[in-house]
Amino acid sequence: MSAQASTTRPVLAEYTYEPPSVERGYTGQTLYVNLSDNTISTKPVSDEMKEKFIGGRGFGLWLLWQGVKDDTRWNDPENEIIISTGPCGGITQYAGSGKSLVVSISPLTNIVIDSNVGGHFGPLLKFAGWDALEIQGKAEREVIVVIDGTTGRVTIEEAGDVPVDTHKVGHWLIEEMAESEKDRYFMSAVSAGSGAEHTLMGCLNFSFYDRKRKAPRFKQAGRGGIGTVFRDKGIRALVVKSGPVRGDSNHPADxxxxxxxxxxxxxxxxxxxxxxxxxxxxxxxxxxxxxxxxxxxxxxxxxxxxxxxxxxxxxxxxxxxxxxxxxxxxxxxxxxxxxxxxxxxxxxxxxxxxxxxxxxxxxxxxxxxxxxxxxxxxxxxxxxxxxxxxxxxxxxxxxxxxxxxxxxxxxxxxxxxxxxxxxxxxxxxxxxxxxxxxxxxxxxxxxxxxxxxxxxxxxxxxxxxxxxxxxxxxxxxxxxxxxYSEYVCKESLAQQGGYGLTNKGPQHDEAWLIFMDQVSNLLPTFEDKAEALHYFPMWRTWFGLCGFCKLPWNDIQPPDNAESEDPAKIPEHVRNYVEIFSGVTGQEVTAEDLITMSERVYNFQRVFNIRLGYGLRDHDDVPYRSMGPVTVEEYESRAERYDKQLRELVGVDPAGMSTEEKVAALRKYREEQYEKLKDAVYERRGWTRNAVPKVETLRKLGIDYPDVVAVVEKYL
Ligand code: SF4
Structure with missing residues (x-):
């Protein structure tokens, strides 16, 4: 079949638009698609939205906040899936600049989930004319949504024989939606799969065309079950096509x-x-x-x-x-x-x-x-x-x-x-x-x-x-x-917080502090740990506002990084990001400004969780397996280490104690440490002891909107 086959699929809604050029990383508009009533429309991106929420995860949270009610659950029609890259997403000069951020209410957690994913969809969406795609509603019959920036046309089409499982979708995309080999370079699909509709742990797959292999490839927005939301909405695939990507497609300032x-x-x-x-x-x-x-x-x-x-x-x-x-x-x-x-x-x-x-x-x-x-x-x-x-x-x-x-x-x-x-x-x-x-x-x-x-x-x-x-x-x-993602954090209190004191749940992309804390012993006090649990989650959040991949930040390091003033932050790379953000948007910023951008969005997400009925201190509890040995077998496998800790940290002589008694003594100590960590981190973040952002924190960050303040005031 040829590309024309797509036109034989019944079109349920059509929307035409004039793709705007991207200016300094933004198109200035987002695309809204409602699958319940088959409406498609444009929303403007205001200067305030850019200033306060930047893009990517920030845009997703802002749009979702407007779109849902306090009692919206993951499978309600008003839940949304929002995909956005960010102002720097789509540049080709710096490694790791093509990420998309997906935001929705998660079926696993009932709170907001955000997931950072590669593949080409987000950047091509922008080059097709849109800073974000916002999907709401549920289709009566299964659909695909096609965003064609080459013709300025968006359609909701009946899915017909479009496959469900992702590798089949990848082949369908390049065989049926591309008219030439070159077309394949500038198109991407988002899909889930048959497993996503039968579980709560569904992921999304973002495609890209591998020119060398001449085959579709995929990266996953894995966490939190967004694929389940996708299938619940009756979506089989989202497709985007854009014109050729060039080095200056983002039209950066410099x-x-x-x-x-x-x-x-x-x-x-x-x-x-x-x-x-x-x-x-x-x-x-x-x-x-x-x-x-x-x-x-x-x-x-x-x-x-x-x-x-x-x-x-x-x-x-x-x-x-x-x-x-x-x-x-x-x-x-x-x-x-x-x-x-x-x-x-x-x-x-x-x-x-x-x-x-x-x-x-x-x-x-x-x-x-x-x-x-x-x-x-x-x-x-x-x-x-x-x-x-x-x-x-x-x-x-x-x-x-x-x-x-x-x-x-x-x-x-x-x-x-x-x-x-x-x-x-x-x-x-x-x-x-x-x-x-x-x-x-x-x-x-x-x-x-x-x-x-x-x-x-x-x-x-x-x-x-x-x-x-x-x-x-x-x-x-x-x-x-x-x-949990896949790290043992029993011996790193900071990383226990890195998993537990998060917005979305235990995913290492908020903070990975094990080496700093456990191996290098750079965070000896609660204040040190709290500072790290402020800085690093904010820093890592920033990648998701702008369309960056975190890996080129610290999985490659300047050879003289160890001699820099703060090696864990990789200062030279932070300077690169300052240069790029300023170079794209034309705004002169400092490294501290980048952290403030994230702090705004991070606090907003915390308030969002509270609005949905979660997000307080108890919600940051973690299973004891992440803090210490639960069983006798575990304790005895590292008995020398734990006995030493009982003597030196807890002040208990393990001689003569049964293993069960030693497990209990160590547990009491570690659980108390975790509660003290919570106090220190909440204070550093400008939150109450119940993990609620204070009004003065919201004011300082410029997000003291009446409906945001109204959420936290109930708990102050
Ligand atoms: S470093 Fe990041 S952007 Fe680059 S290939 Fe790996 S995942 Fe993709």
């Missing part, structure tokens, strides 16, 4: 200024990546062995931090499996090029058994999650699960952490074959894991329960299997309803 920063970074990557992280050759899997070496790699549902079989799944293995010699950037100009893939993989299970496919990744989180955390040290099981999670539209992190949880439940006798429908879910059973994955995607058998995520499984196991609720709360690695 292209030279951006290019100078870009050249500095490209040289660093060229000269030093091979001796630092080897991102260009092995990508994020380089982390696997390092985490194991520092006892931070999750093993057996985060009980342990290392395993003798880790070399079977470490970076050496993936460097050999990844196709080398192809620049694997997920946006133009990303010389860090970490978006690797395994080509020619033949599937051996599930509905696509026998097909030869490209597997995007695996990334560190998938290897540590499905691999070591579940005791599976088989790269082929990891690849098979990675491929199917993506094409089914399931978040690999939520899937993996939930799998590790049920495996521990199985080994503890809470589950058995009768309860799992015959699945032997011991740690290490990769074949059972794959079978559970397929069941989960179909919404069948034990997979139906599993797909609801850990928080709901805990309640189900208590109600139906008589499980001990306290034990499940200790070992179920979720907070706020979101499953």
């Amino acid at each position: 292209l030279e200024r951006i290019a100078r920063a870009g050249v500095r970074l490209h040289k660093e990557i060229h000269d030093h990546d091979d001796e630092q992280c080897r991102m260009r050759r092995r990508g994020t899997p380089y982390l696997v062995q390092i985490m194991d070496d520092y006892d931070l790699l999750p093993v057996h549902n985060y009980k342990f931090g290392s395993h003798p079989e880790t070399p079977k799944i470490n970076g050496d293995v993936w460097e050999a499996r990844f196709t080398q010699g192809i620049p694997d950037g997920c946006w133009y100009g990303c010389t860090l090029s970490c978006a690797h893939a395994v080509d020619g993989y033949q599937l051996r299970t599930g509905p696509y058994k026998g097909e030869t496919v490209i597997v995007d990744g695996p990334e560190y989180e998938t290897i540590a999650g499905i691999g070591s955390n579940c005791g599976i040290f088989d790269p082929d099981i990891i690849l098979e699960a990675n491929f199917y999670c993506d094409t089914y539209g399931l978040d690999t992190i939520s899937f993996a952490t939930s799998l590790a949880f049920v495996m521990e439940c199985y080994e503890a006798g809470i589950l058995d074959q009768e309860k799992t429908g015959g699945l032997e879910l011991n740690f290490g059973n990769g074949e059972a894991a794959l079978e559970l994955l397929h069941q989960t995607a179909r919404g069948e058998g034990f997979g139906k329960v599993f797909g609801q995520g850990i928080r709901r499984m805990k309640a189900y196991f208590v109600e139906h299997f008589g499980a001990d609720a306290a034990f499940l709360n200790d070992i179920g690695m979720e907070a706020k309803g979101l499953e």
